[in-house]
Amino acid sequence: MKRRGFFWLLALAGAAAIGAAGYLFLTERPLAVPVAAVERDVAVRVYGLGSVEARIVSRIGFEVGAALTELAVDSGDAVGRGQILARLHTAEQQARVVRAEAAVEAAGATSSKAAANVVRARAVLAQRRSTNNRRQALAERSAISAQSAEEAQRDVDVAAADLAVAESEVKVAQAQRADAEAALLYERTLLDHHVLRAPFDAVVVTRHAEAGTVVRAGEPIFTLMDPGTVWTLAYIDEARAGSIAVGQPAEVRLRSLPHEVFTGTVARIGIESDRVNEERRVWITCDRCPAEIFLGEQAEVAITVATLPEALLVPEVAISGFDGHRGRVWIVRDGRLAETEMIFGHRTENAKAEIVSGLPEGAKVVAAPLKGLSEGRMARVTGDAP
Numbered sequence: 614m615k616r617r618g619f620f621w622l623l624a625l626a627g628a629a630a631i632g633a634a635g636y637l638f639l640t641e642r643p644l645a646v647p648v649a650a651v652e653r654d655v656a657v658r659v660y661g662l663g664s665v666e667a668r669i670v671s672r673i674g675f676e677v678g679a680a681l682t683e684l685a686v687d688s689g690d691a692v693g694r695g696q697i698l699a700r701l702h703t704a705e706q707q708a709r710v711v712r713a714e715a716a717v718e719a720a721g722a723t724s725s726k727a728a729a730n731v732v733r734a735r736a737v738l739a740q741r742r743s744t745n746n747r748r749q750a751l752a753e754r755s756a757i758s759a760q761s762a763e764e765a766q767r768d769v770d771v772a773a774a775d776l777a778v779a780e781s782e783v784k785v786a787q788a789q790r791a792d793a794e795a796a797l798l799y800e801r802t803l804l805d806h807h808v809l810r811a812p813f814d815a816v817v818v819t820r821h822a823e824a825g826t827v828v829r830a831g832e833p834i835f836t837l838m839d840p841g842t843v844w845t846l847a848y849i850d851e852a853r854a855g856s857i858a859v860g861q862p863a864e865v866r867l868r869s870l871p872h873e874v875f876t877g878t879v880a881r882i883g884i885e886s887d888r889v890n891e892e893r894r895v896w897i898t899c900d901r902c903p904a905e906i907f908l909g910e911q912a913e914v915a916i917t918v919a920t921l922p923e924a925l926l927v928p929e930v931a932i933s934g935f936d937g938h939r940g941r942v943w944i945v946r947d948g949r950l951a952e953t954e955m956i957f958g959h960r961t962e963n964a965k966a967e968i969v970s971g972l973p974e975g976a977k978v979v980a981a982p983l984k985g986l987s988e989g990r991m992a993r994v995t996g997d998a999p
Contacts, residue, residue, distance in 0.1 A: 644950070646993070647979070647981050647995055648979060648980055649977070649980040651925050652925075653922065653924075655920070655967075656919075657919040657920070657960075657967075658918070659853045659856065660853075661849040661913075662847065662913060662914070663911075664908075665845055665907060665912055666845065666846045666908060667838045667840070667843050667844070668839070669838070670908070671836070671837050674830075675807070678827070678829045678832075679703075679827070680825065681834075682700050683699060683824060684822070685697055687817065688818065691816050692811040693814055694814050698810060698817075699834055700808050706803055707804060713793070713799075713801075717790065719793070724786035724790050728786075730779040731779040731783055734780075737772045738773055741768045741769045744765055745769045748765040749765065809835075815840070816837070816838050816906070817836070821835065838908065844899065845914060847894075847914040850891070851893055853960065857918055859881065859882060861917060862878060863914055864876060864917075865897060865899065865914050868910060868913075875899050875901055877899040879895060879916060880897060880898040881895070921967065924959070925968045927966055928966075930964070930982055931978075931980055931981055933952075937957075938956065940954070940966075942979065945979065945994055946975065949989050949990065950986055950987065950991075951988060952988060956970045957969060
């Protein structure tokens with residue numbers, strides 16, 4: 614019995630020794646870890662989704678209401694500035710123009726009559742003055758009575774008053790003619806408003822009405838787009854948008870042309886972010902635009918915010934407690950692991966962060982969140998992370 618007890622004690626001791634050796638082997642053996650490497654000429658890009666838009670998109674219609682008689686263009690057509698797009702029924706307005714033209718002619722005749730009256734009044738006044746001069750000379754020599762001289766002077770005064778009235782009637786007639794001409798211009802302008810012309814060189818996006826429809830003033834007939842103002846509206850996460858500036862280069866990929874890359878430039882940054890999605894609006898103009906534009910098409914945008922000549926980048930998955938500026942990473946120093954806090958700068962589109970400061974001299978940064986990482990454990994560098 615004593616021998617059997619001694620045997621069991623030896624077995625237990627052996628098992629404990631084997632377990633301790635296994636534990637030490639698993640926990641104290643050097644852990645193979647990949648480390649981050651210095652990269653050169655790193656392009657820092659900010660990624661976002663958006664859509665193709667145009668800065669100038671206009672919904673145009675008539676300034677007056679009537680029935681549509683003609684639609685000259687359709688969706689997808691290119692139109693030039695001043696080109697006729699549609700017409701309204703004009704018979705009623707043409708009648709108003711004819712009536713206004715007649716009013717102008719009548720005002721012109723009245724003005725001519727008033728001018729003729731002025732000529733006649735001046736002639737009468739001249740004749741009355743001549744007679745008055747002769748009678749005043751005779752009255753001074755007592756050849757005629759004083760009453761005759763007074764009557765001659767009265768006739769001159771009456772003729773002068775008639776001339777003043779005639780001249781004022783000329784002014785009234787001229788004002789009436791100007792009013793009639795203004796009314797004619799107004800009616801002709803309204804008649805011209807029955808023709809819809811393109812306000813700029815454009816492409817017809819949508820036709821909203823068909824011939825025969827009675828439209829109201831201001832009701833849209835066409836939606837026009839200026840193809841020279843095409844740009845891409847991108848929505849960028851606020852956490853990545855801080856480095857974006859006007860003038861930075863960008864690349865745009867369209868959903869319909871996934872194998873083509875269109876270069877562009879940041880043209881505008883919205884001053885108001887989307888409060889729900891926490892995204893910033895950024896507009897990118899294209900240096901080389903697609904041959905055909907489809908408004909609203911989904912686009913992928915990559916904006917180059919910086920180019921780093923040399924940078925030590927670590928995957929964000931290897932950073933704990935990362936807030937976009939600070940975080941903790943594992944490092945290998947003198948063959949052992951340690952966790953330390955570091956400050957980060959730029960973040961790349963492939964989810965890596967640039968280490969700015971906090972790395973001890975001679976230390977390397979662990980580039981993957983491995984199991985078994987613990988403070989002080991021995992580590993063996995297996996090479997730079999791919």
